[in-house]
Amino acid sequence: MEWMERAECVREDPELFFPVGTTGPALRDLQEAKAVCRRCPVAQQCLDLALSSGQTAGIWGGTSESERAPLLRAARRRERYHARFR
Numbered sequence: 001m002e003w004m005e006r007a008e009c010v011r012e013d014p015e016l017f018f019p020v021g022t023t024g025p026a027l028r029d030l031q032e033a034k035a036v037c038r039r040c041p042v043a044q045q046c047l048d049l050a051l052s053s054g055q056t057a058g059i060w061g062g063t064s065e066s067e068r069a070p071l072l073r074a075a076r077r078r079e080r081y082h083a084r085f086r
């Protein structure tokens with residue numbers, strides 16, 4: 001995927017985008033990762049990929065796991081709905 005070459009996070013430590021826990025250093029990593037995503041020119045493509053591939057872990061497209069959970073549920077509902085009419 002060509003757009004991945006323009007991802008802002010390619011110059012960052014990948015672990016920053018997979019914080020363990022929700023307090024202390026993990027919260028700091030989460031905020032730092034989201035700041036990187038805000039500068040990213042391909043954040044929408046990243047979020048779309050996370051939703052279409054069901055990514056539940058890590059920061060994708062500027063969203064945390066808890067922020068993405070309802071988006072993933074909605075994406076699955078849409079997928080089931082469209083599957084009924086294929």
Ligand code: SF4
Nearest residue numbers: 007009037040046061
């Ligand atoms: S939006 Fe996605 S591709 Fe862009 S910096 Fe964040 S995690 Fe990386």
